[in-house]
Amino acid sequence: MCIRARYPHAPAPPPYPQAAAPSYPEAAVPPPPGSPLHPHHISTDRGRVHVAGQQRRTDAAAFGNLLLHLPNFLCSLVVVTLVSLLLGDFGILLILAWLASGALVFHRPTESALARHLLRLRYPTPQERATLEPVWREVTARAGVDGRTYELWVEDSDSLNAVAAAGHIVGVTRFAMNNLPNGELAAVMAHELGHHVGGHAWSGLLGYWYALPGRIAWRLLRAVTGFLFQVSRAFSCIGVAFFGVCVGGLALATITSLYGLPLLVLGMPYALAAVGRRSELRADRHAAALGFAPMLAAVLDKLHQQEQLRTAALTAAGQGAPVPETAASRLLSSHPDYHTRLHHLQQYLQPTR
Incomplete structure (x- = not known):
């Protein structure tokens, strides 16, 4: 689960007036991201922390993801059963080992291997940890979550992105860590924490893992x-x-x-994408409920601008108009578009009376 959309969307007129950019009367340019004068800078000096009794839950998006992966799981079970027939009496051991392998989702060494080799993450340096940990403590303190449950990782990327994976992985890109005000970085991390506490991260990986034998058989x-x-x-x-x-x-x-059953599998990508979009909105809501709505809106605006610049660059390189987005590509998108996400944040952005 990541904060950035995998499929860029064509810009559309917003359904509401855009908020005015903050003014800085004492300076010609905005304060740098790390400055305490930045409007999205937050204090991370927190004393006693209250830890909630319920650290995780399986919300509707996570439960729906598991339910939708059931046909893929059954197809994979058929594939594993057919392969086990080649082993004779030892075939049942293969089936049992495959069924038990899902527990590796929460196995720390396996998670570390996943982070390094599949997600291309690394452990933060001491300097990076000094930047990330105070922000993470503030996010988890507001959520009532024990932050030590999770591991912070860094991706060497110049794009604005973050990821929540398996049972304990929270990763941010080097760009996000070094270029965002700490309040916006907190909003990004609160979004990823929302994926964890809602069960989206582990359920998505578990569904993918148990669908893998069927995917391999289909490709063959x-x-x-x-x-x-x-x-x-x-x-x-x-x-x-x-x-x-x-x-x-x-x-x-x-x-x-x-x-x-195979006919159901054909429609699974569309249903899973719809659940993925719902989980992104729930993670946005989690971050907004912790008080990071303005910061998250700013991050979404930066992501939207990056997508527009990328589209413009591709158009200039190809010397032609971009390929228009189709209905199928929208249905297969794992993330809602920018305007949809911003619309769902409006209730948290309204001034209090």
């Missing part, structure tokens, strides 16, 4: 089918027709024997 099947199709073309139309009848019959037999 596509590769073999593509190869056989190329072979059938050598026998002209008759070979292609015979190939189509064989593949169609096999597909129909599979769908019938599995009670239509």
Whole structure:
């Protein structure tokens, strides 16, 4: 789960007037991000911290993610069962080992390997830790969460992004750490904490892990089918027709024997993307409820500007108009668009009376 959208969206007119930029009458330029004069600078000098009794929960988005991964899990179980038949009496051990492997999501050494090799994260240096830990303590103190439960990581990237993964990983990019005011950095980290306390991070990784055997089998099947199709073309139309009848019959037999389960799998990417968008809005709400709504809105605006600049750069390089966004790409987007996220923050941005 990350704060940045994976699929850039074309800019659209906002449904409400944009907030005016803060003025700085005593200086010609805004104070630097680390300055206490910056409007989004927060104090991290906190004394006693109250830790809530409930540290984690499984909210509707996490539960929906697990439920939607059930067809993928069943397909993977079929694949693992078929492979286990090759092992004879030891096949049951393979199935049990695969079912138990989901516990690795919360295994700290496995998480560290995941952070390093898959997410390309690293441990922060002492100087970076001195920057991150006070902000993290403030975020977790407001949430009533024991911050020592989680591990802070850094990604060597010049983009504005952050990630929550597995059971304990919270990562931020070097750009976010060095260029955001500490209040905006806190908003980013509070968003990622929202993914953890809501169960989004572990449920997403667990669903992905148990769907992996089915994904691998599907890719192998596509590769073999593509190869056989190329072979059938050598026998002209008759070979292609015979190939189509064989593949169609096999597909129909599979769908019938599995009670239509493969048809559900075809629609899973769209349903999972919808749940992903909902989890992002819930994480935004978590950060806003902790008092970081103005800072989070500023971060979203910076992300939106980065996407616009990236689109403009790609357009200039290609010397043409960008490819318009399709309805399918919007449905497959794992993050809501900028205006949707900002609209859901409005209730937290209204001035108190």
